[in-house]
Amino acid sequence: MKLKLKSILYNVLFVAVVLIIFSHLLFTGTGNQSPTSVVMGDSMEPTLHRGDIVTWVPVKLEEIRIGDIIVYESYLRHDALVIHRVVNVTSINGKIYFETKGDANNYTDQKGPHAPEPFIGEQRIKGKVLSIKQEPLRIPYIGNLWLWGEESQGKIIAVAIICFTVTGLLVFAALIAWREKKDEKNRLTALLFGPERLRYRRVFAYAITIFIILLLLTALFAYDRRSTSLGVETFGNVPESSVNFGTLGDGGREIREYDAINPTLLPLRFVAFAEGNITAYIYVNESVYTLQSGDTKSRNVAAYVPYGSSAGTYEGYVYVYSSPFWMLLPTGFMEDMMKWNPRGAIIVFDLLSAFILSIISVMALFVVSTLIDEYIMWRAYASWKPGLWLHVHLHSVYNFIQTFAAQKHRLRRAFKKCFGWLLDLDWIEVRKGAFISVPTAFFFVPILLFGKPLEAILIASFASGLVCYIIGYRWRAEIILSGIVAGAILFSILILVSLGSFPLNMGLVISAAFIIRILAYFLIVFAILFLPLCFLAYIGAYLAQNLRERLSPACKLEITDI
Structure with missing residues (x-):
């Protein structure tokens, strides 16, 4: 069994994607909001930057301290989530409330020349940002891709479609170029027995891959609640809310409105419904509807x-x-x-x-494969067919494909020259003693x-890399x-520390x-840190080897691949 670096990296990413999809389905089924948020402003600079991605967990009010960063629903901005730091804890009518402030702001959210938020109570708090010693754990700047799409009226989707189309065309051209580079023996085999067909196992693997990618994309589309x-x-006792019906008596009727927006360049199908003890008295007029772009x-x-x-x-x-x-999907079925x-x-x-899109994608794969096969057969017989003039007129297209293939292989060789040794490392012969240096990590736990x-x-x-060399x-x-x-x-210690503050009073499915x-x-x-970890471990050993060779030139005779 070969254990290679890129296989480990792919497996880590695959497991992460599957976990995201599974948790998304659980959150949807239980009605809870996904605990991942993108920082959209600069009010928490320099602690949090615009585009940072943070994760938060539910927490008891008694466990929130001054200095903690919490996530709460804004009273003023239609239940938008706000990520700010707690600067004061107070008690009003025997209930705990919090005063919050952005690290870069001059005033708290509840005081100042701006429109003030009410003090944050239990009903508005979503959770506390995952932190170590009140320093948030974040994925830096990745969320800017999402923000760019939001601010550019959905252009990110259009760019994705264009990139997907161009990539498909390039893959199509690359497949043709790859088939064209066969030697004469393989070309003769294809001519006599026909081109190689797609195997069912490979088609099934493609279908599963496409299905997982599409499910992941579903977790990125709009979710909102009011x-x-x-x-x-x-x-006088009706709580503040985004859709407030006020007080009604027997037989009373009221209608309130909320805005549905489609900022993308694609049509969107929306579904809307109400939950809570208020559902006995309210209903959404249109549970399923469609909005065009913009x-x-x-x-x-x-x-x-x-x-x-x-x-x-x-x-x-x-x-x-x-x-x-x-x-x-049919509207009637959805209703x-x-x-x-x-x-x-x-x-x-x-x-x-x-599932439907996966089937369509696999069918498209079959169509593309058939077109390539037909092209190969046509090309094999084109030397004597009457349509030779067409073959001659397409010579410029063939030149373009060959030029593209040459550039692709040149880039591949350059990449493999720089990083190939790293991506193709085979650890089957790694000696167990090499793990003696691993406990070095515990010195950095503080x-x-x-x-x-x-x-x-x-x-x-x-x-660890340096000690392993020493x-x-x-x-x-x-x-x-x-x-x-x-x-x-x-990382494992970090996960255990983060889960150590996880509340135990939640339901099994939600937890x-x-x-x-x-x-x-x-x-x-x-x-994300996988390759930097590899390079840092290698650099430690490389510097030690360099130093030894400078001090003792005889070390250059030592057998090593550093």
């Missing part, structure tokens, strides 16, 4: 209080989900499913639309626990593996969803 409240035979339309939520209803205050949310993939179970329906919509996890992991990888190991595979394992150990998403978050961070 808080709602209604008082029945009460006066459309903004008002949608109605109606309230009706039947005669004899119990007096009291009722609250809930109006949830809105959307996806361009759902355009493949019937929404009547059955809204959350179960959304999961079915995601799975079914991804740095991790004092709020510098990134620095601790990178330094530990460098030190104790007598001279092969790159052993040194790099020791650095990766050292980094993985600190599983949050834990799975947190694990996916850390796996993605680990994948």
